[in-house]
Amino acid sequence: MSTTIGVFDSGFGGLTVLRELLPLVPGAHYLYLGDSARLPYGSKSQATIARYAVESARLLTARGAQHLVIACNTASALAMPEIEQAVDVPVTGVITPAVEAAEQRHANAEVLVLATAATVQSHAYRLQCGAHGLRATEKACPLLVPLVEEGWIDHLVTREVLRIYLCEALAACDPEAVLLGCTHYPLIAPVIVSALAELGCTAELIDSAKATAQAVARALPVSVGARGGEASFQCFATDSVEKFERLGSHFLGRAVGKVELVDLGG
């Protein structure tokens, strides 16, 4: 009987975390839930986000998830205590693993966190970084998600937007590491690296999707991590699956398969 791991995001961005998990813990079965009927969480209040996240977490455990991955920065920033209280399986968010990865490689350093406006407003990264001895500057980059969803990856406009955001951020800090605090950003990681280099910044990029997958692998019983085989997964969405199926493959790096529509009553 394989271990079932539930992965949750407000949309399909969290598929970048599933993408890292599949080769790292191939012996597991994965359930991925995108609460697409109610995305984006970023513009909602804490109480609303916590309610949505708890409903999503309960659906995944009801479907058999024995470990939950909150592959959503907004929910990780604003609803971890509520989720942990609502379910009785281990829960891993995306923020702590990224901050711990940065601490391990750049102890006591200055770091720059790129994230959505909502994640920055929560200051969840700054708080976590502070608790791990890191000084964090948080930079809201609201245009990056729409640019990734438009498919403008290695694109003149994306490079110019990044130049502007990074110029503004680097005027206020001199980081040793740059944390990607949004599950959409791994898709433009090479463009971010180039933009940093052009601005003379040699900071190392910390990908929270990778860091989270590694944290999940460490948290699982050794027997699960050691088990080989082909990882299997099933995706669920709370609304129209068309965009999910179309864009999801870019995030997952392979076809997402048939997405099942589920109702959370929202």
Add this chain to the structure above:
Amino acid sequence: MSTTIGVFDSGFGGLTVLRELLPLVPGAHYLYLGDSARLPYGSKSQATIARYAVESARLLTARGAQHLVIACNTASALAMPEIEQAVDVPVTGVITPAVEAAEQRHANAEVLVLATAATVQSHAYRLQCGAHGLRATEKACPLLVPLVEEGWIDHLVTREVLRIYLCEALAACDPEAVLLGCTHYPLIAPVIVSALAELGCTAELIDSAKATAQAVARALPVSVGARGGEASFQCFATDSVEKFERLGSHFLGRAVGKVELVDLGG
């Protein structure tokens, strides 16, 4: 006793319609509802959008609205029959007025509609244009809303994004009129006009916010339109009012005042 007009949008974009209504029908009292807890509607299914729109329409009539303005392209495209059936007051959407304004000035012409991906996918403008003898090309411009919300109005990046979108659109049509099929777009109307001119296109811009306000004024009893005085308004939102109050003033052209939080149970 003044007439109460309810104006509804998924967010604060519809404030561009309220902005046109205030000077045109100053004798009325306005209730503006932004269903911000569930925005954007654009990525949701027709059934979900209709349910949300009906709940919003009912809240406004329960609060005394005697005329409803659906200042939301997605709801106007996908939920007008359901809204009209759910309430017993006159309902004006944003699509028909814009198309009628275009027909009046450019009968039988070719028109270009700029809108969000969801509005384009609904083909509501193409259908309405066809019914009015106009040939419509619809162009999805998904980056324009985020750019307006970022405040990048007369900005290098916005001009470049517009140049790309308009180049693609004008390769497929030679329009006499360009319809702004999204309530965010009036804020960048001058930049759109410049971008069209730079591409050698002399098409006239039809602003659906203006056209809708004029259609509402025509639909009201003469006594209401003739009444002078200072228009009064109250804004409601279904979630965190902070962004609404901060960005709303740009759309309304004046302070939005104290926004009241309401619960639609979603």
